[in-house]
Amino acid sequence: MSNAPLLELRSISKSYGSVQALTDVSFKAHAGEVIGLVGDNGAGKSTLIKVISGVHAPDSGDLLVNGEARHWKSPHDSMAAGIETLYQDSGLAPHLTIGANIFLGRELVRSGPLGKLGFLDQRRMERQALEELDKVGISVPAGRKTVSDLSGGQRQAVAIGRAVMWAKNVIILDEPTNHLGARQSQEVLNVIRAAREQGLCVLFISHTLPHVLEVCDRIVVLRLGSIVRDDPTDQYTVESLLGTITGLTK
Amino acid sequence: MSVQSSSVEAAKATPPTKKGNSLGSLATNQLTILLVVFVALFFYFGSQNARFFRTGEISSLVVDFSGLVLLAIAETYVIVSGGIDLSVGSTVAISGVLGAEVMNHYQGHMGQVPLLLLGTLICALVGLVVGTINAFLITVVNMVPFVATLITLSAGAGYALVVSGGGDVGNIQSAIIWSSTGWWIFTWLSLIVLVIATVMCIVLHFTRYGRYTFAIGSNDFAARAAGINIKRHIASIYVLSGLLSGLVGMFWFIRIGAGSPTTDATANLEAIACVVIGGVSLTGGMGSVVGALLGCAILTIVTDGLVFINVPPTWNQVVVGAIIAIAAALQALRGTRSRR
Numbered sequence: 001m002s003n004a005p006l007l008e009l010r011s012i013s014k015s016y017g018s019v020q021a022l023t024d025v026s027f028k029a030h031a032g033e034v035i036g037l038v039g040d041n042g043a044g045k046s047t048l049i050k051v052i053s054g055v056h057a058p059d060s061g062d063l064l065v066n067g068e069a070r071h072w073k074s075p076h077d078s079m080a081a082g083i084e085t086l087y088q089d090s091g092l093a094p095h096l097t098i099g100a101n102i103f104l105g106r107e108l109v110r111s112g113p114l115g116k117l118g119f120l121d122q123r124r125m126e127r128q129a130l131e132e133l134d135k136v137g138i139s140v141p142a143g144r145k146t147v148s149d150l151s152g153g154q155r156q157a158v159a160i161g162r163a164v165m166w167a168k169n170v171i172i173l174d175e176p177t178n179h180l181g182a183r184q185s186q187e188v189l190n191v192i193r194a195a196r197e198q199g200l201c202v203l204f205i206s207h208t209l210p211h212v213l214e215v216c217d218r219i220v221v222l223r224l225g226s227i228v229r230d231d232p233t234d235q236y237t238v239e240s241l242l243g244t245i246t247g248l249t250k
Numbered sequence: 251m252s253v254q255s256s257s258v259e260a261a262k263a264t265p266p267t268k269k270g271n272s273l274g275s276l277a278t279n280q281l282t283i284l285l286v287v288f289v290a291l292f293f294y295f296g297s298q299n300a301r302f303f304r305t306g307e308i309s310s311l312v313v314d315f316s317g318l319v320l321l322a323i324a325e326t327y328v329i330v331s332g333g334i335d336l337s338v339g340s341t342v343a344i345s346g347v348l349g350a351e352v353m354n355h356y357q358g359h360m361g362q363v364p365l366l367l368l369g370t371l372i373c374a375l376v377g378l379v380v381g382t383i384n385a386f387l388i389t390v391v392n393m394v395p396f397v398a399t400l401i402t403l404s405a406g407a408g409y410a411l412v413v414s415g416g417g418d419v420g421n422i423q424s425a426i427i428w429s430s431t432g433w434w435i436f437t438w439l440s441l442i443v444l445v446i447a448t449v450m451c452i453v454l455h456f457t458r459y460g461r462y463t464f465a466i467g468s469n470d471f472a473a474r475a476a477g478i479n480i481k482r483h484i485a486s487i488y489v490l491s492g493l494l495s496g497l498v499g500m501f502w503f504i505r506i507g508a509g510s511p512t513t514d515a516t517a518n519l520e521a522i523a524c525v526v527i528g529g530v531s532l533t534g535g536m537g538s539v540v541g542a543l544l545g546c547a548i549l550t551i552v553t554d555g556l557v558f559i560n561v562p563p564t565w566n567q568v569v570v571g572a573i574i575a576i577a578a579a580l581q582a583l584r585g586t587r588s589r590r
Contacts, residue, residue, distance in 0.1 A: 093468035
């Protein structure tokens with residue numbers, strides 16, 4: 001095992017036209033670490049995760065996985081490197097079945113020549129999807145249900161299960177407890193802890209500060225596109241965290 | 251540890267916004283209803299006029315049906331992916347006219363079959379060019395599909411008139427033989443169309459290509475996040491739509507023995523009508539090729555059957571409008587009912 005961080009950002013900057021979304025952002029994330037990424041709206045959280053997941057390319061700076069500099073041409077590249085991202089409220093295709101969503105972009109094809117032609121093995125995907133979700137502690141109704149048939153909480157569970165199931169290195173969760181009730185939020189936090197046990201690095205983006213303080217090992221605070229504080233969780237309180245986010249305290 | 255998420259607060263926080271139907275049963279129900287409607291219409295027209303049941307009449311129904319099928323399938327792919335292609339009708343016209351010009355030029359210099367194959371090739375190429383222009387405007391220039399294909403609709407229809415001088419091009423009567431011979435109620439031409447339709451149906455519903463088409467129409471952001479190259483996929487769908495429309499241009503050439511700049515001017519509307527009747531959602535992500543085919547069958551049987559109950563053909567478009575209204579209203583009603 002090398003001591004290189006699982007994920008490292010060095011001086012990442014990104015602008016959209018005249019809007020400077022990220023300025024000189026650097027941080028390291030290690031295996032088995034849950035890192036809270038917090039900031040007000042427009043602080044650059046979304047841009048940062050889009051850079052890490054390959055949706056946008058940074059204007060400058062380096063992104064390293066396991067100590068190796070990487071460049072993503074598309075989200076496909078970051079996924080191949082073991083980085084999974086769950087986007088806020090938009091991770092699933094509602095008209096497709098649970099199995100189709102779990103395997104979206106990684107479809108299982110039939111064996112033999114039919115598979116070479118791209119024929120899908122739909123039954124195997126539906127079955128394996130439920131099995132794999134069960135493994136990460138998520139149970140959903142059996143049968144070929146479409147995601148639009150599920151409740152909001154169930155959709156979120158499927159989306160998180162999908163990310164945990166495929167992640168090899170880093171898992172990015174953007175507001176995973178949004179719209180969830182108290183009990184379901186706790187279950188999501190439990191899935192995050194389970195991912196940490198598996199040796200994954202979790203980037204947890206949330207506005208719900210008690211959740212962040214409860215589950216994270218470290219909290220990174222973004223303001224106006226820059227990192228203003230990066231400390232272990234026990235050095236924060238809700239008040240000091242809020243103060244740092246809004247810029248009222250140092 | 252398990253996230254069993256059926257609790258009341260979550261259901262209240264995010265009520266399912268899309269139609270909450272079980273896909274399998276919904277699709278089956280809908281196809282069954284369409285089939286029943288088709289059979290009922292078939293026997294209704296037959297009971298009003300026994301001539302309707304003659305092999306010749308049915309065969310001519312099948313030919314009219316076949317002329318629509320490939321356009322409806324092209325539209326199904328495009329609409330399932332969340333887009334729209336208004337240019338299919340004008341692509342039929344421009345490919346038919348250009349194909350006819352080329353065949354006219356080489357007539358007498360080569361045999362009948364090579365000449366028709368050459369024409370098919372030209373029509374396919376013209377379709378590919380129009381499809382590529384659509385794909386470029388949509389995925390590179392970032393136009394919305396409605397505007398991009400409105401441009402090619404207008405330019406294509408206009409160019410067909412320019413090239414043809416406004417009238418039919420060419421006169422290759424021997425081509426018509428291909429449209430009148432065949433097997434049982436099927437002409438050779440119809441059989442070819444049905445084979446292509448079967449392949450397109452299998453690709454949409456059983457392969458990765460089809461799965462990506464549905465995924466993009468259902469939630470393009472999710473599809474992109476899942477690593478699907480959505481621009482390339484969308485581009486390929488418009489190119490495919492153009493190719494199929496080009497082939498329909500050849501179909502019409504063989505039917506009438508000439509390339510006509512006006513014959514299929516409204517075919518884009520008919521194709522979209524078939525697709526709507528067939529239950530393909532105009533917001534993307536939902537639909538089936540079989541549904542679109544049943545939509546074609548119903549549209550064809552109504553427009554052809556009107557003559558047999560002594561309704562003047564001038565009423566055709568009004569009746570088509572009425573059918574679309576009924577189909578769309580049923581879809582909208584079912585949507586609101588299941589949304590609760």
